[in-house]
Amino acid sequence: MNHLLMIVLAALGLSVLGGCAAVRGGYESAPYRVVRVVDGLELRDYPQLELAETRMGDGANGGFGRLFRYITGNNAQERHIPMTTPVLMQGGRMGFVMPSASAAASLPKPSDPSVSLASIPGGRFAVLRFSGGRSRDNEAAAERRLRERMAAAGLQPESEPIFGYFDPPWTPSFLRRNEVMIRIAASKS
Template identity: 30%
Template sequence: MRILFAAFILAGFAMTASATEEPDFETVASEGPIEVRQYEPIIVAETEVTGTMREASGSGFRVLADYIFGNNTARSEIAMTAPVTRTRSSKIDMTAPVTRSMSYNGNWTVSFTMPSKWTMETLPVPNNPAVTIREVPGELLATIRFSGAGQMEVHRQKQAELEDWIAEHGYEITGPARYAGYDAPWKPSPLRRNEVLIPVEQTGPAR
């Protein structure tokens, strides 16, 4: 089943992409708005929600924002000292982009990328069982960048454009397309950053 990643607005938080950590990558090829990037491994917090794409955006974001802004418990206690202390919650910074995907059962999985300073061992455990923490291996992604309000039909057009480029430049698609957005909703549409990202592997000489 095709997985769709979409732009997710960072509603309620006064920040911009320039002030927000993004996953590390190395650009290995580029042509205009298209890049092929080698991404480092990341850790994501994600939750599965139901409803339309718009409904899933709101409900999924609220669940994950609740986790990173305090509804979590530290993985271990500090004991055998005076006094004995327990860390009950911890705030986790936002990152960009925030993504969502359609699950195989037709629901939506909304994901936040965790800041790089955290590890699977140090991230606080979610109090809400609906939130899961998962490590994503490094991967090669072909991407296309564009501006606008992030409407689904535009993402699909850009996806088709990117797929054509991939086929013509010695790469093979290895996974479903992802849609990503980086900016708050109050930023003017022409200045918003959107991307389609597709996992690939190089099968021939780049052209």
């Protein structure tokens, strides 16, 4: 009986883990090219990224809700736009990366005035992955580790950190893929 229970629990655990990975795998992610890996951080080249963004003043869920409504038709063309990953957060703002096939000029105007369209210019970024839930402490620790590794590699930051979150909220925190990224000068990497 105990052997059967262990098999059932193991199968259930694997199903949960597989389901979390499948949800993440179902979305387009912002494109990038890894230039090299230095002490656990990746140096990546990103093209210009188009975003729909809003303030997070009502908490992360308020911002997420406004952006979700934009991509599900609350826009001038009532057009649905596919969800992508990661959800980006920087300086009190949250952004959804628009699908790579979406040119800035083709994106519909948001119906909600608190949602705007913006771009992150392409360039080279130092990026560090981390897990766990979204919290100030977790973000601060990840940023500190990234800055320490950048300093050790002689990389100079050129921006404030951008945090990227890839997983839905029901994903167990130890399985979540999160990233912190800071722009660096391409000539220094």
